Amino acid sequence: MKKSFIRFPMLTLAASALLLAACGNDAEEKKTTESEQTTTEKTTEDNTATEKPVEEKPAKEEVERDAGGYIIDQEPATEVKKVDGVVIANKRFPMPGDYAPGESADARAAFNELNKAAQQAGYTFNAFSTYRSYDRQTELYNNYVAKDGQEAADRYSARPGFSEHQTGLAFDIGETSNPNDYASNRFGKTEAGKWLAEHAHDYGFIMRYPDGKEEITGYMYESWHFRYVGKDIATEIYNNDSTLEEYLGVEG
Ligand SMILES: [Zn+2]
Numbered sequence: 001m002k003k004s005f006i007r008f009p010m011l012t013l014a015a016s017a018l019l020l021a022a023c024g025n026d027a028e029e030k031k032t033t034e035s036e037q038t039t040t041e042k043t044t045e046d047n048t049a050t051e052k053p054v055e056e057k058p059a060k061e062e063v064e065r066d067a068g069g070y071i072i073d074q075e076p077a078t079e080v081k082k083v084d085g086v087v088i089a090n091k092r093f094p095m096p097g098d099y100a101p102g103e104s105a106d107a108r109a110a111f112n113e114l115n116k117a118a119q120q121a122g123y124t125f126n127a128f129s130t131y132r133s134y135d136r137q138t139e140l141y142n143n144y145v146a147k148d149g150q151e152a153a154d155r156y157s158a159r160p161g162f163s164e165h166q167t168g169l170a171f172d173i174g175e176t177s178n179p180n181d182y183a184s185n186r187f188g189k190t191e192a193g194k195w196l197a198e199h200a201h202d203y204g205f206i207m208r209y210p211d212g213k214e215e216i217t218g219y220m221y222e223s224w225h226f227r228y229v230g231k232d233i234a235t236e237i238y239n240n241d242s243t244l245e246e247y248l249g250v251e252g
């Protein structure tokens with residue numbers, strides 16, 4: 001695998017080489033015949049992202065990362081990273097294999113409230129993938145690597161310990177009547193997807209990987225992947241057009 005040295009957060013790699021899909025993703029599991037199509041679409045969207053000039057900022061830390069954006073020879077995590085009580089899971093902060101909180105009851109309750117409001121507006125949502133265990137992610141990832149090779153698998157599946165779904169706080173959301181758009185950025189272009197993007201924070205969810213924030217989150221745009229953080233934090237992040245990394249002041 002090609003190795004690149006990056007002085008974080010000056011991410012100078014081409015976005016297409018760096019950004020990975022975080023979900024990894026259960027929709028493909030459910031629609032295996034569409035997995036190739038989904039991957040291709042993501043790649044295409046990824047490549048259309050314009051490269052912006054990167055501002056020079058003082059490096060917080062020097063870490064060596066591989067082409068997938070993962071830190072080379074990173075020690076396995078011994079505990080989950082929390083900042084002010086908020087769980088953060090990304091390429092910089094993986095989770096231990098035995099971190100297995102299950103689906104968050106608070107997140108599920110908030111999702112149910114969100115769905116009630118959505119139905120008033122004419123949309124019904126399905127959280128088609130929420131909690132995934134480390135072992136489940138290992139199984140998924142290894143299957144993808146066997147099928148497509150690691151480089152390709154890294155583009156659409158998180159490595160074990162790195163999927164936010166292991167926190168139990170990540171909800172992949174789609175419209176119940178439109179499963180063909182599950183785990184696809186077609187969803188973000190639908191009326192339902194737009195409604196969700198504008199209202200999720202009122203119920204404590206943020207769009208975790210917004211368009212244009214790839215260099216901060218480390219992941220490409222995912223219009224379907226939402227993270228429960230509670231209403232106050234979600235509203236602040238939404239109002240500031242920000243990300244969880246920026247809010248917590250941590251690396252992606
Ligand atoms: Zn997801």
